[in-house]
Amino acid sequence: MRWPAPFRKYYERWLARRLPRAPLVILNQRRIFIFPTGYGFFYLGVAALLFIGGINYENNLILALSFLLASLFLVAILHTYRNLSGLGLRNGGSESGYAGESGSLGVTLFSDNRAHHCIWLKWEGQPAQQISVPADTESRLWLNLALPRRGRVLAPRMKVESFFPLGLLRTWSYVSLDHYCLAWPSPQPSAECPAEGGQEHAKVVTNGKAGNDEFRGLRGYVPGDSLRRIDWKGYARGMGLNTKLFEEPAGGRLWLDWDVLEGIGREQRLSILCYWTLQLDQQHQPYGLRLPGMTLAPDTGDTHRLRVLDALAAFPEAG
Amino acid sequence: MRVYQVPTHTRLWLVMTIVICSLPQLLRGPGWQAGLLALIVILRALADRQRIAMPGRVVRGALMVGIVVLTFYSFGRIYGAEAGVALLVSLFALKYLEVVRQRDAYVVIVLGYFVCATALLFERGPGMFAFVLFCMLLLTSCLVGINHSDTGARPMGHIKRAAAMLAQAVPVMLLLFVLVPRVAPLWNMQVDSGKARTGMSDSMSPGQISELSQSSELAFRVAFDGPVPANNQRYWRGLTLSHFDGRTWQQALPRGQDIQDYLFEKGQTPPPWYQLLMKAGRGEGYRYRVILEPTERRWLFALKVPVLEQGQAGLAKDMRLVASNPVSEAMAYTVTSYPNLAASLALDEAERDLMLSLPQQGVGRRAQGLAQQWQLESSTPQQVVNRALRYFREQPFYYTLKPPVLPVDPIDEFLFVSRRGFCEHYASSFTFMMRAAGIPARVVVGYQGGELNQVGSHLLVRQYDAHAWSEVWLDGRGWVRVDPTAAVAPDRIEEGVRAALEESNADSDALASLKSFASSGMLGKLQQWVDYVDFQWQTRVLGYNSQSQMQLLRELLGAASPLRIALALLAGIAVLLALYMVLLLRRDRGYQQTVMEREFWRLHQRVGSMGEPLDAGMTPQQLAAHIAKRWPAAAEIARQWALQYQQALYNPAISVDKRRIRHLRQLRNRLYKLLD
Numbered sequence: 001m002r003w004p005a006p007f008r009k010y011y012e013r014w015l016a017r018r019l020p021r022a023p024l025v026i027l028n029q030r031r032i033f034i035f036p037t038g039y040g041f042f043y044l045g046v047a048a049l050l051f052i053g054g055i056n057y058e059n060n061l062i063l064a065l066s067f068l069l070a071s072l073f074l075v076a077i078l079h080t081y082r083n084l085s086g087l088g089l090r091n092g093g094s095e096s097g098y099a100g101e102s103g104s105l106g107v108t109l110f111s112d113n114r115a116h117h118c119i120w121l122k123w124e125g126q127p128a129q130q131i132s133v134p135a136d137t138e139s140r141l142w143l144n145l146a147l148p149r150r151g152r153v154l155a156p157r158m159k160v161e162s163f164f165p166l167g168l169l170r171t172w173s174y175v176s177l178d179h180y181c182l183a184w185p186s187p188q189p190s191a192e193c194p195a196e197g198g199q200e201h202a203k204v205v206t207n208g209k210a211g212n213d214e215f216r217g218l219r220g221y222v223p224g225d226s227l228r229r230i231d232w233k234g235y236a237r238g239m240g241l242n243t244k245l246f247e248e249p250a251g252g253r254l255w256l257d258w259d260v261l262e263g264i265g266r267e268q269r270l271s272i273l274c275y276w277t278l279q280l281d282q283q284h285q286p287y288g289l290r291l292p293g294m295t296l297a298p299d300t301g302d303t304h305r306l307r308v309l310d311a312l313a314a315f316p317e318a319g
Numbered sequence: 320m321r322v323y324q325v326p327t328h329t330r331l332w333l334v335m336t337i338v339i340c341s342l343p344q345l346l347r348g349p350g351w352q353a354g355l356l357a358l359i360v361i362l363r364a365l366a367d368r369q370r371i372a373m374p375g376r377v378v379r380g381a382l383m384v385g386i387v388v389l390t391f392y393s394f395g396r397i398y399g400a401e402a403g404v405a406l407l408v409s410l411f412a413l414k415y416l417e418v419v420r421q422r423d424a425y426v427v428i429v430l431g432y433f434v435c436a437t438a439l440l441f442e443r444g445p446g447m448f449a450f451v452l453f454c455m456l457l458l459t460s461c462l463v464g465i466n467h468s469d470t471g472a473r474p475m476g477h478i479k480r481a482a483a484m485l486a487q488a489v490p491v492m493l494l495l496f497v498l499v500p501r502v503a504p505l506w507n508m509q510v511d512s513g514k515a516r517t518g519m520s521d522s523m524s525p526g527q528i529s530e531l532s533q534s535s536e537l538a539f540r541v542a543f544d545g546p547v548p549a550n551n552q553r554y555w556r557g558l559t560l561s562h563f564d565g566r567t568w569q570q571a572l573p574r575g576q577d578i579q580d581y582l583f584e585k586g587q588t589p590p591p592w593y594q595l596l597m598k599a600g601r602g603e604g605y606r607y608r609v610i611l612e613p614t615e616r617r618w619l620f621a622l623k624v625p626v627l628e629q630g631q632a633g634l635a636k637d638m639r640l641v642a643s644n645p646v647s648e649a650m651a652y653t654v655t656s657y658p659n660l661a662a663s664l665a666l667d668e669a670e671r672d673l674m675l676s677l678p679q680q681g682v683g684r685r686a687q688g689l690a691q692q693w694q695l696e697s698s699t700p701q702q703v704v705n706r707a708l709r710y711f712r713e714q715p716f717y718y719t720l721k722p723p724v725l726p727v728d729p730i731d732e733f734l735f736v737s738r739r740g741f742c743e744h745y746a747s748s749f750t751f752m753m754r755a756a757g758i759p760a761r762v763v764v765g766y767q768g769g770e771l772n773q774v775g776s777h778l779l780v781r782q783y784d785a786h787a788w789s790e791v792w793l794d795g796r797g798w799v800r801v802d803p804t805a806a807v808a809p810d811r812i813e814e815g816v817r818a819a820l821e822e823s824n825a826d827s828d829a830l831a832s833l834k835s836f837a838s839s840g841m842l843g844k845l846q847q848w849v850d851y852v853d854f855q856w857q858t859r860v861l862g863y864n865s866q867s868q869m870q871l872l873r874e875l876l877g878a879a880s881p882l883r884i885a886l887a888l889l890a891g892i893a894v895l896l897a898l899y900m901v902l903l904l905r906r907d908r909g910y911q912q913t914v915m916e917r918e919f920w921r922l923h924q925r926v927g928s929m930g931e932p933l934d935a936g937m938t939p940q941q942l943a944a945h946i947a948k949r950w951p952a953a954a955e956i957a958r959q960w961a962l963q964y965q966q967a968l969y970n971p972a973i974s975v976d977k978r979r980i981r982h983l984r985q986l987r988n989r990l991y992k993l994l995d
Contacts, residue, residue, distance in 0.1 A: 039425050046429055050436050056504045058648075060861055061439040061448050064496050068455060069432065071491035074896060075484050082903050118468055132469050165480055166459070167425070167466040 015157070021176040024090040027160065031173045032084050034077065040168035044073060073168055080169040083162050087116045087133065089175050092140045096182040096306075096313060098274075099150040103181040107158070110138040120161040128161065147183035150267060151317050155179040182313040187278055188271035194260040195276070195287065218242040224303035228284060253298040254280065254287045256308075270312050277312070281305045291315060325424045328474045329464030330367070333424065334360060336457040337415050340431050343438040343447070344408040349393040352405065355386065356412045363416055374416055382413055404437040424465045431458045443649075445856045456481055487899050494891045498872070498884055501865040521616070523560055523764055523787060524567040525729050529720050529741040534782035537612050538766055539620055540854050542777040544606040548622070550768055551812045554788065554800060555620040555780060557765035559637040563754075565678035566729055568747060568762045573669035582641055584633035592636055592664060596624070599663035604655040610857045611650045617642045620765055620780075622656035623800070629653035629866050636664070637761075638798070651862035662797040666759060674759030674792060683730030683751055690755035700758045700793055704801055707752055711745065711806040714738065718808035742811070745803040746787040759792035763800070768815050775851040784815065914980055915968060922960070922987050929994060939964045946990070953993035960986040 003011065019031055036044070047069035054063030092106030107121060115135045121143060122128035131141045147153050161172040218231055221241035231242040256276055261269040273289070280287040281300070288298035289308050296308055325333070338356065345353045359382075365371045374382075386409040387397060394402035411430040418424050435451045435458075459481035467477065520527065539555075562571035572581055583593045606628070611619060619632055619640040630652025632640040638661065642650065666674070677687070693706045717739040725732040730751050733744050746762050753760035767786035769778035788802040805812045872879040876887055919939060926946060927933040933945065943961035947954035963983055967975050 042425075042429070046432055050432065052505065053436060055502050057440065058504060058864075059439060059443070060496075060863055061443055061451070062436050063499075063501075064448070064492060064860075065432075065436055065439065065451060065455075067495035067499065068452075068485075068488060068492045071488035071495065072455075072459065072484060074491055074892065075487045075899065078487075078896060078899050078903055079484060085904060117472075118466065130468060164466050165484070166462045167421075168462075 015174060016176075019157075019174050019176060021178050023178040024088065025175050025177065026086065026088045027084050027173050027175075029081075029085070031175075032081060032171055033173065034081055034169055034171040036168060037163065037170045040073070040170075043069065043168055047073070072166075076166045076168050079165050080162065080171045082114070083116055083164045084119070084160065084171045084173060086114055087111055087119065087160070089158075089160065089177065091177055091179045094179070094181045095142070096184055096310065097147050099147050099183040099186045101186075102144050102146050103153070103183065104142045104144045105155050105177075105179055105181050106140050106142050107177065108138050108140045109133045111135055116162070118162060118164045120159075122159050122161075123156050124159060128159075145181050147181065150183050150185045150270060150313060152180045152314065153183050155181070182310055184309045184313045185267065185270040185274040187275035188268060189275050190272045193254075193276050193279075194256055194269075194272060195254040196257045196260060196290075216245045219245055224301050226281075226284060226301040229300075254285060255290050255298065256280075256287055257290045258292055259290070270315060274309065274312050277305060277308050325418060325421060325465055326468055326470070326472065328470075328472050329424070329461060329467075329477065331474060332457060332461045332464050332477060333415065333418065333427065334363075336431060336454070336461050337412060337427065339457060340434045340438075340454045341408050341412060343442065343450070344404060344434070347441065348401075348405045348408070349389070351389050351393070352409060352412075355382075355389075355409060359412045359416050373419075379413065379416060382416075386410070386413065400440060404440070407437060408434055421465050424461065428458050428461055431461075443861055445852060445860075448860075452485075456485055459485060491892060491895055494888070494895065496863075497868075498888045498891065500881075500884060501863075501868055503865070521558060521618075522567050522569045523743055523747070523762060525722070525725060525740075525743060525747070528743045528764070528785050528787055529722070531785040532720060532741070532783045536782045538780045538782055538784065539609050539611040540777055540779055540857070541610075541769065542608045542775070542854070542858065544608075546605070547771070547776075547778065548605055550814070551805070552622075553768055553778070554622065554763075554786075554802075555766040555769075555784075556623060556639050556763050557618050557620050558763070559639065559790070560762040560764065561673050562676070563678055563747075563751065563762075565680045565682040568750075571673060573667070573673045575669050580636075582633050582635045584641075584643065585631070590636075593634065595665070596660060596663055599660055601626075601657040602659035604657040606653070606655045608651060608653045608858065610854065610862060611646055611652070613648055613650075614646045617645055619646070619650075619652060621654050623658055624660040625654045625656050626660075627652060627654055629870075638664070649857055649861060651858065651864075661799075662795075664797055666792050671759050671792075674761055675754050675757065677751070677754055682728045683734075683748075683755070685731045686734050686748065686752050687755040689734075690752040693752075694756040700756075700791070703756045703758060704753070704791060707749060708801070708803060708806045711749070711803050716740070716745075716807045718742075718804065718811060742804040743787045745807060746789050749801065749803040750789045753789065753791050761790050763788055763790055767802075767812065770815070772847050772850055772854070774847045775854055777851075777854055779850065786811075915964070915975060918980065918983055918987070919964065922990065925991065926994070946994070950994055953990055956986060956990050956993065960990060 025031070047066045050062055050066035050069065054060070054066055088110045090108050090110070092108030094106060095104045097103035109116070109119065109121075109131060111133045113135055116133045118130055118132055120128040120130050121141055123143065123145065126144075129141055129143065131139050133139045143158070145153065145155070155177050158175045158177070159172055160175055161170065163170055218234070219242065221230060221243050225243040229244050231239070231244050234240075234242055256273050258269060258273070261272060264272070277287065277289070281304075284300050286298040286300045287308075289296040289311060291311060294311060296304075296311060338360070341352070341356055345356065362371070362374055366373045386406065390397050390402055390406050390409070394405065396402050397406060407430070411427070411434050414423070414427050414430060418427055431454070435454045438447060438451060438454075456478065460477040463477040463480050464472070464474070558570060560568035560570055562569045572578065579587065580590050583589055589597075604626075605622060607622075608629075609620065619642055621640050624638045625634070625640050627634065627640060630650070632642045632652060635641050640652070640654070677683075689710075690703075690707075693703050697703045697706060715738055718741070719739050720741060722733075722740045722744060723737045725737065729744075730748050733740055734748050743764075750760045750762050764785070764787045766780045766784040767788070768784050769780040771778055786804070788800060788804065790798045790800055793799050802812060869879050872884060876883045919942075923933060923937065923942060926942065930949060933942070937945070939961040943954075943957040946957040960983065963979070963986065966973050967979050967983070973979070
């Protein structure tokens with residue numbers, strides 16, 4: 001149901017005031033809403049019918065049965081509420097993604113001393129996912145998040161919902177975790193590599209082999225090294241995980257530079273830088289990044305690529 | 320779109336619930352219902368194991384048509400209580416065949432509530448209610464199960480949770496049961512359970528009451544508020560019979576009077592005799608509550624002269640209570656009986672004529688002659704009565720359940736030839752002779768006596784207590800009870816029909832069928848308890864109507880105003896729910912100290928309480944050093960304690976067992992002594 005705009009705005013403001021964004025939320029009576037489900041109303045209707053039947057047949061036992069149904073409903077309010085109360089939610093990591101596609105946010109649910117069963121989590125307007133949290137444990141759930149544009153995409157308000165144990169009542173809360181997902185610029189191909197420093201950077205691109213030529217030796221694998229540089233043959237021989245080292249290419253360090261792309265729009269510049277980051281990474285070409293206000297030293301590997309992409313994603317937005 | 324399936328761990332509960340909830344109807348209803356349920360359970364089990372395809376619309380439709388046809392075949396119709404319940408239970412089973420999604424399961428569960436309710440229509444004992452509570456437990460387990468979509472959930476977990484919730488719901492239910500006002504029926508619905516009732520009929524001919532005396536079925540129960548009258552005073556009047564046709568006594572109205580003059584019901588203008596009765600001085604009375612088993616008749620049983628306090632019934636001029644409808648369900652009424660009130664009624668001319676009338680045919684000619692002879696020889700009616708009683712006492716009359724058949728003249732043949740009879744023979748012939756002697760008389764039928772339940776001290780009146788006696792009109796005293804049977808068999812009145820008949824061989828086989836309530840030993844005790852529970856259930860639970868509710872609420876709340884009831888209801892529910900809230904949401908006990916930690920903190924606290932407060936972050940070694948500094952005498956033991964403590968904690972070769980902990984405790988106790 002869609003409320004008229006003024007009401008909706010007022011409701012949103014009220015919600016935001018009542019449930020402010022926080023890094024960690026423990027659900028309590030301030031945050032938990034509860035209301036009968038459709039089946040709950042139906043159930044109450046059945047209890048009312050039995051009441052009328054008991055009155056008309058002057059049958060005290062049927063009356064007692066209808067009272068028992070009503071009492072069970074009342075008790076179910078407490079139990080349904082209890083299932084959500086005391087549940088903690090916090091930031092559980094994020095997986096970045098390209099703008100226009102989707103990333104995902106991790107939500108960690110934790111409980112202190114009580115199990116919480118069948119909790120449904122969802123962003124508004126999206127399918128829900130179910131999770132149960134046993135007592136004294138943590139469970140993490142990944143929720144996909146659409147990334148409409150580059151930059152930090154704040155976690156929208158999340159609905160935490162539960163029907164347990166009887167399905168007669170729905171208890172829910174809105175949680176806004178202080179939590180965001182980085183959206184990398186979507187890569188935009190361009191002919192010219194916006195790099196400085198390597199004289200041969202244009203060729204680098206065309207022959208596509210540079211950087212692999214001058215093998216220098218091996219060193220032990222460090223997490224973050226590119227998987228493509230691992231000495232797999234050696235690993236198969238039982239020599240352990242080693243990373244192959246290469247001589248710096250003749251062109252030296254490549255610097256992907258913001259300033260080179262002068263005259264192009266901000267987002268487009270970032271998209272081109274993103275494209276070349278991916279290209280150079282594929283070719284194991286060491287590259288650095290220069291953005292206004294920040295510099296990342298040239299390097300190779302998955303960690304480096306992610307660092308560069310995140311830097312592009314986190315670049316301040318216009319205005 | 321999310322499709323919620325019924326989890327597998329709930330399937331078993333669903334099947335069990337359906338079978339168990341249907342049981343009462345399966346046992347009561349036609350046999351094909353059990354077959355249908357078995358068929359459906361088997362079909363479904365096969366489908367779940369993928370041996371056959373899920374039955375489609377055609378199969379389900381065919382079953383549906385079959386159910387309707389069979390119901391019509393069994394009951395002759397498909398509406399009405401019996402047929403309706405049969406149909407409901409069959410649909411309940413049929414619905415199970417198509418349960419796939421959560422929604423279907425919800426429908427099954429709701430049907431289950433109705434099936435439980437209908438079980439209570441036909442049987443209202445405490446056992447049935449306990450059974451329905453058990454069904455509710457199963458239904459609630461199903462609800463828990465279908466809402467618990469974790470694949471790892473345990474079926475037993477569902478029933479535990481359901482039991483906890485129901486246990487919390489029951490006190491709230493009791494509160495609602497006591498406090499929610501009973502509304503008058505919106506429209507009248509009566510379920511006729513269709514059982515033939517044994518009990519008194521509205522006429523009396525020879526042999527009728529002796530037939531009744533073979534049954535030990537319960538007629539009614541009575542709980543007295545004060546003292547219980549002696550056995551020979553417990554004459555429960557049901558009907559007065561004043562017209563005799565030579566064989567059968569029947570009810571009759573005096574000529575020229577209609578029922579409104581004779582029977583006063585609430586809402587009518589009180590007839591003169593009623594006004595007179597209400598004005599008269601009452602004297603002492605017995606207050607009691609009667610729970611009458613269904614009789615399908617309108618008359619109620621009470622001692623003379625009943626004044627109704629609670630319940631719905633009218634008073635007839637012959638001093639008996641009359642219900643407004645035939646009693647088809649157990650009925651409760653509270654009465655105060657004033658024996659002295661009988662004197663204040665008058666006997667008008669038409670009534671006197673009726674009470675003196677004799678049959679047209681020539682029955683009882685010798686009896687009439689005898690009675691007229693007594694009349695001539697006596698100066699007062701009382702003397703005539705005494706003569707008649709003496710006649711019964713002195714002539715060889717026998718009290719027996721198996722009197723000979725008297726085909727020609729039931730009066731003369733009995734009085735002068737067979738002289739063997741049951742109470743109706745004595746009452747009939749005595750009343751006949753009184754009328755012949757010019758004394759207005761009538762026959763009263765009802766029950767006499769009743770056994771006392773030792774546990775609950777209420778009376779049980781059974782069918783074999785059925786009795787007939789006479790009432791004669793004596794000027795100045797009104798209607799006076801005369802029981803000719805008492806003259807013949809005093810035991811019958813003092814100790815009941817069993818005692819009276821035990822001596823005669825002819826009756827012993829008839830007696831064998833009468834189970835005595837007062838049988839001895841464990842079984843008798845158990846029977847008394849069962850009866851006590853049943854009686855309490857009848858009065859407290861089934862008989863809890865708007866009148867007794869108002870009375871109870873007046874006692875509990877001071878006044879039974881709607882506002883007070885509403886407040887009490889709200890407050891009660893709030894208190895209960897708050898209590899549950901505290902129980903449910905209490906934090907579990909905080910961090911539990913280990914034995915070793917406790918050992919350390921005890922000493923730490925002790926030392927801290929004797930001097931300046933200690934730092935909480937102390938090591939055992941530091942604690943020992945602190946003790947050594949303040950109490951040099953204790954230095955050595957403190958050092959040992961710290962050493963043992965640290966060894967127990969940190970030396971992997973030394974295990975922390977009971978012996979070691981005991982040793983530590985001993986060291987600590989020795990330290991305590993040195994610290995003072």
